[in-house]
Amino acid sequence: MATGWAGDDAVQQQIDATVEDAVQRARRRLATGPGRETCEECEAPIPLARQQAVPGVRLCVACQEAADAEEQAHAGYNRRGSKDSQLR
Template sequence: MATGWAGDGAVQDQIDATVNDGVQRARQQLRQGPGLTHCEECEAPIPAARRAAVPGVRLCVACQQERDSERAAGLYNRRGSKDSQLR
């Protein structure tokens, strides 16, 4: 059956290529290397197990949790939707 200019599965191939490019970009942004022995914010020692598990680690668990919670706080719409304001 004739499909025009695109071959069978061309759309899926394009989607797969886009996803693969995104994964590659994300992997390139990951830190690499041994990481720090002490936290760059509070100077607490970073355990060897954490340094082995998280390549390029720069923060202790407490500082990383604090940073993650600060980022997550900005993701919520605290004003609510129009529907909730009309009630």
């Protein structure tokens, strides 16, 4: 099947690259090392159960939820662009 400049597996390569980017981004977010006993944002105590469940914890639940919401607001950007955006 003739596809022009794109290879036969171009779609699968883009899917694989997108998944790999997401995996790398998730791995970078994983904290390591000993966690904190108090939140670095609001200084509220972090419960022992959270410290044990999340290695390297830095934020209390409320501050973590706010940080996740902030990050989610910027997560919709597709750096590869869509076919429609390239046609404009």
